[in-house]
Amino acid sequence: MNPQSTRREFLADVGRGMLVTTLGYEVAINLGLSPAIAAEAMDTLTFGSLEPLVCLMQETPVNRLLPALVEQMRSGADLRRLVAAAALANARTFGGEDYVGFHTVMALAPAYHMAQELPVDLQPLPVFKVLYRNTNRIQERGGRKDEVLHAVTPSSTPADQLTGEALRQAVRQKDTAAAEQILAAIARSSSDEAFNDVLWAVQDSTEVHRVVLPYRAWDLLGIIGQEQAQTLLRQSVRYCVKAESWPRGATPDEPRTILPKLLEEHHLLGRAPGDRPAEDAWVEQLSETFFKLTPTQAADAAASALAEGMSPADVGEAITLAANQLILRDQGRTPREEVVGKPPGSVHGDSIGVHACDSANAWRNLARVANSRNCFASLILGAYQVALDRKARGGDFLNWQPLPIQRHLDEIKSSEPDALLRDLDEAVRGNLQGKASALVHRYGELGNSP
CATH class of the missing domain: 1.20.5 (Single alpha-helices involved in coiled-coils or other helix-helix interfaces)
Known part of the structure; x- marks a missing residue:
């Protein structure tokens, strides 16, 4: 919490917010809350019983955070609850619009999964590392006073018009408010539909963070609960809206034309994915195809395999094997790309191979949990992106030898x-x-x- 705030002041702020949220703006005014306080409280995004813990993640001075987390666990809070509070604190503060912030929220689920593989007494370690980074970044960016996400009113659009296409159109028009209102209305009915409809906007481009963020949000929902789908998916919506204003590369919008074309040409719309298993040699050959061909050719190869009824899991494996070739062949940073902590030769973080593997993993897992249309779309774009990653950022990957030599x-x-x-x-x-x-x-x- 703010070092200048007392515990009583903090609890009073939380109480006012809960009162207004429960009673409504007009009743709160009649009970004596000022219009400014009531309006602010109605605009604030809150998280019920998790709210005090979310505030702790946002407001505890970072040098006091780890002892506070230990005390929370001693009082009965488990790692799942701490991760939930951290994810919601991050989403409310950054809304998917801060580079360090969205990298941090994307690390929460992997840290939690890693913790489950450790002895009980060591399980907090990977989680606490990310929670520390989370609170540190929140406070670097101004804490609660600069929160990005606020309460949103669901769109009044008729239900039959609340579609992925409508959400995507609002994103393309850079209309954040409309896009969030459409998402809120969809999420009110089904978190699964909300997830699948957000993917329509995500599929407009294959930039790595755009792809990974919705997958990590979905992964977090398995930890913190489907009721938080709207909050976590709003991050992807806002990220995609901001991306509409970014400078365009040589072929930035190619997925917008290639994807619908291939879905139609290969008659993939309106059908379920196949389940034909593949031999290892077939998977290896398809991965070589993805690795060596152009992005459009790789996308067509994926669509053809899916149209033949091949298992999406096997097509996804071929994509990840192609990405693995990129990371094994990656020569790392050149001297002109050197920065602190990333010397020449480094393949840490944002190298071509690492980003390719991040994207391939996301597309493969999105295909696993999405509906049929988005399963096909994710694998087609996954193949497209791994081929694009080989060419777009430089390097002689076809001739570089993979490790180990x-x-x-x-x-x-x-x-x-x-x-x-x-x-x-x-x-x-x-x-x-x-x-x-x-x-x-x-x-x-x-x-x-x-």
Whole structure:
């Protein structure tokens, strides 16, 4: 909370907001709240029983946050509840419009999933790291006084006109208010429909953050509850609206024409995905196709495979294998791209290969949870994007050799699983990417358990 606020003042603010939300603006005025306070409270987006914890995430001085989180857990709050509060605090503060902010919210679900793989006493560690970054960024950007998301009134548009196409049109017109009102009306009926309708706007471009944000929002809903769908998906809506004003590249709007064309040409609309399983050789061949061809050719290859009834999971695997080739061949940053923490040769963070894998993972998972139309669309655009990533940002990926190279493999002498894992830990800590990839390759080659 604000260092200058007392606990009593904080609780009074929360209480006023809850009172106005419960009774309504006019009744609150009659009870003596000033019009300004009542109007502000009606405009504030609140989260019921989670509200005090959301405020804690926004207002606790960052140097006091970790002790406060430990105290919350001692008082009965589990990691799931802390992650929920952090996600809502982030969404309310940034609305998908802050670079560090949306990277932080996208890290919450992975941190929670990682925690579940750890011994109980270590589970808070990956989550607390992201919660710290979250609160730190919230306060760097002004905290509660500059919140982006506010309460929104659902659109009064007739139900049969509340569609993904309508939401996409509002985004293209850069009408944030209309887009959010349409989303609110759809979400009131179904969080699943809201998710699928937001994807219509997302599919207008294949920029990495635009793609990953809705997938991570959906992943979070499995942790914090479907009732928060509107709040989390508003981040994608606002991100897409802002993107309409960004400078255009050489082929920025190509997905807007390619996707409907391929869906129609391959008769994918109005049908369910197939379930024909693929042999490993088929998946490998399709991944090579995605890796080597142009973006439009890769998209057509994906649409053809889906039209033949091939399993979406196998097409998605081919996309991720193609992206994996990009990261294994990535030569990293050039000297002119050097920045603090990312020296020449670094493939950290926003490298071509890393972003390609982020996008491929998102498209593949969006296809897994979306409706039939969006399943097809996600895989077509996933194939398009992985081929585009190979060409659009430079690099000679077709000729660069993937890791591990033979020298790295020749240096691996052990065949004992525990020894390989110990050496892998040392290589990762030493940032020896070539050696680490060779150790993983050898570990898998010997048939050890992943």
